[in-house]
Amino acid sequence: MPPVTNGMAATLLRGVRWTKSSHSNPNGNCVELAELAGGTTAVRNSRHPSGPVLLCVRAEMATFVRAVKDGKFGEVAG
Template sequence: MQEIVNGTQATSIEGVVWRKSRSSNPSGNCVELARLPGGDIAVRNSRHPAGPALIYTTAEITAFVQGARDGDFDSMLGEE
């Protein structure tokens, strides 16, 4: 099995399906996520799909998504 760590070139991660939000815009300003065989989640910049992927555990992604739903990051957008 291929070892996938932070910084692995995203295009070298085989057998995954990259997904992006339906809310992404046509200029490609979004991130894409893929579930890895071991359960972790890879994240890449959609404008640089051959660039490095960041690897997160399911628990880390769950905490981030819940925080986004709760508005924890709204201040980063200038919306408090």
């Protein structure tokens, strides 16, 4: 397994269902999410499905989603 320098390897998460937006393109530049037990959300890059994965608790995801909706990250390509 290649070294993981941020987060954890996705291969350590077994039996999770990864989802991405229906607006995603087929080029593999997508953010994928998986709901874990206890309200934790796993986040990964679809281009690198074996990792790394970032784990966010519910409050962190809510803050991130709110910031995206409020335009805090600039214009999002769509």
